[in-house]
Amino acid sequence: MFKIIFILFVCLCPFGTQAQEKAKTTRLSILTEEWPPISFEENDKAQGFAVEIVEQIQSLTQDKHPIQVVPWARGYRELRNQPNVVLFTVIRTEERDKLFTMVGPLGVSEVALYGLAERNLPVQSIEDAKKLIGIAAVNETLFATALQQKGFQNLVMTKNPEQEVRLLAAGRVDLISGDFHALQTALKKAGLSNLELKRYLLIEKSKFYIAFSKGTNPELIKQWKQALKKLKANGTFKKISKKWLPFSEAVTGVEVVGLHADLVGK
Known part of the structure; x- marks a missing residue:
């Protein structure tokens, strides 16, 4: 019995490690739009409520990809047609559940x-x-x-x-x-x-989320979900929400919805 458990441990651990390492090396295109105060560009830098949340997630996941502020139509087109694209924020709809995997919610619109x-x-x-x-x-x-x-x-x-x-x-x-x-x-x-x-x-x-395009590594999405859970648990999310949206209640809870929610884990 001990041998069987040991063999399973040896076989499964490298797989998990490899999946995590692959997630870290995935080249992401992280996009947002002009939707102040949620997200906007000022002095050539992305700013806003959702931008600060994503930056905190990046810090926890050791992700160093730049956040680009682009026209909504361009960002949504890339989200639909290319793998490894992150677009925030995206309002959840029945149609989008079939196209993207989403982590959130970040707020209510x-x-x-x-x-x-x-x-x-x-x-x-x-x-x-x-x-x-x-x-x-x-x-x-x-x-x-x-x-x-x-x-x-x-x-x-x-x-x-x-x-x-x-x-x-x-x-x-x-x-x-x-x-x-x-x-x-x-x-x-x-x-x-x-x-x-x-x-x-x-x-x-409607609630709005961080959306990941089809073909994005599920392990990477899982890491972002866990980071968001940590931000909501330690009070960072609420603090950022109060800074940018002083008249709104910070949204609680974290879920993964949409295309590959089953692979990431809700």
Whole structure:
């Protein structure tokens, strides 16, 4: 019996070590988008709530790959088409569960419609909103997709939240779609902090995650999951959340969902 156990130990240990070493040498492309205060670029450096969380994960996993801030459309395209791509943050949907493996959640995002408080538009329902002249949405994001799926035909596509708030201030659209924190930051960046936004409609709430593309080493994803669990357990996650999102509760718990959740371990 002792011999059998010893043989199993000798056979299995090198495999585990090799898998961990391979994970360490995997060349990752780590991408994020302009979605302040969650993630953004300032002074040629990635910054924001999710950026600090990922940097802490990198420190724990000894990962030294740079974080690149890219347009959402480019990042999502690379996530879909190339192995060893990490994109954050990605809002979880049924479709994305079939495409990517995701670790999180990092937070909760609202898909909502906002407008100028001073206008006090007569919008009480989705049908009311559909009758408006225009609603801005950032192209190829879940915000735009959610509205399209609900039959909105009056959407004006933009490149980023800052462009959305400029259109709203200029009176070229009646409402804009997005998340409260991102839109408040966009107002500040656009020099429009004096404008007061009103939330007219809440469309849906969704959790957002760190996404890994198909073909990424499951052992590497497991290491990121364990690192995130440690950050939430030791209070680091909550501290960073309070710094960037002072009016939101830090999301608890860690899970792996999506394509290869069974290989990584939930």
